[in-house]
Amino acid sequence: METDLAFAHELADIADSISMKHYRSAGLVVQTKPDMTPVSEADRSVERALRKKIAAERPGDSVVGEEFGDEGAAPRRWILDPIDGTKSYVRGLPVFGTLIALERDGDLVLGLASAPALGGRRWWATRGGGAFADGRPIRVSAVSRLEDAHVLYAGMRTWKEAGIRDRLLSLIDRAWRSRGLGDFWMHMLVAEGAAEIALEMEVNLWDLASVKVVIEEAGGRFTDLDGRPTPSGGSSLSTNGLLHDVVLSIMSGETG
Numbered sequence: 001m002e003t004d005l006a007f008a009h010e011l012a013d014i015a016d017s018i019s020m021k022h023y024r025s026a027g028l029v030v031q032t033k034p035d036m037t038p039v040s041e042a043d044r045s046v047e048r049a050l051r052k053k054i055a056a057e058r059p060g061d062s063v064v065g066e067e068f069g070d071e072g073a074a075p076r077r078w079i080l081d082p083i084d085g086t087k088s089y090v091r092g093l094p095v096f097g098t099l100i101a102l103e104r105d106g107d108l109v110l111g112l113a114s115a116p117a118l119g120g121r122r123w124w125a126t127r128g129g130g131a132f133a134d135g136r137p138i139r140v141s142a143v144s145r146l147e148d149a150h151v152l153y154a155g156m157r158t159w160k161e162a163g164i165r166d167r168l169l170s171l172i173d174r175a176w177r178s179r180g181l182g183d184f185w186m187h188m189l190v191a192e193g194a195a196e197i198a199l200e201m202e203v204n205l206w207d208l209a210s211v212k213v214v215i216e217e218a219g220g221r222f223t224d225l226d227g228r229p230t231p232s233g234g235s236s237l238s239t240n241g242l243l244h245d246v247v248l249s250i251m252s253g254e255t256g
Helices: 002-022 041-057 086-090 156-161 165-174 183-192 205-217 244-251
Strands: 030-032 038-040 062-065 069-071 076-084 097-104 107-115 121-126 130-133 150-153 177-180 197-201 221-223 235-239
Touching: 002 041, 002 076, 002 097, 002 107, 002 121, 038 041, 038 086, 041 062, 041 076, 062 205, 076 086, 076 205, 097 183, 097 205, 107 183, 107 205, 121 205, 130 183, 130 205, 150 165, 150 183, 156 165, 156 197, 165 244, 183 197, 183 205, 183 235, 197 244, 205 221, 205 235, 221 244, 235 244
Parallel strands: 062 076, 150 177, 150 197
Antiparallel strands: 030 038, 062 069, 076 097, 097 107, 107 121, 121 130, 197 235, 221 235
């Protein structure tokens, strides 16, 4: 795994250089995709560059990415989100990052998140190798009471559209503190122990594959809101593990 992790860092270095080149640029071209979400020329440039690097140095591997879909069907697959947090990126907010994961025979074995505008912060993990932030080991918190927990969540509109905003508010009302952050960063804060719960709706494989590995290697638990341990469920819940079941219960409507 050391070779694959070093390669993932090389990919992240390439991504960071491209995304920062366009960051807050007056000439940044932004378009709207069919699902009405924004995509910038930086998103596409990053993914093209990463695919080119993988094709050159890992020609036997397959790739799936947010902008250009699936390529190949090998047992080893790189999962790419060139810019997670595009809405923040195009508005000049620093909360965006490139997410890179490696899947081997259907199992996620490596995850990395690189946030160049957040002081160049970077998180990574490999299966059995632990989780790290900027080279230092990280671990989820030991908070065991919801009343002492810090809850992070993505924007309210998606919860309203899903018809479960009242459940989210019930969770927030019981917690010690809450903040609306969204995207990869809130999950990394759970992995670091700065928060205990992070949850969101309307997410995809490339948004969550790397997150899952980091959270689990930091000692936490990751599922969708139905409790399935998958990054492909369309929703996500990261916790320190101790609070996972109570959150699932609240969000399912079993308790309020």
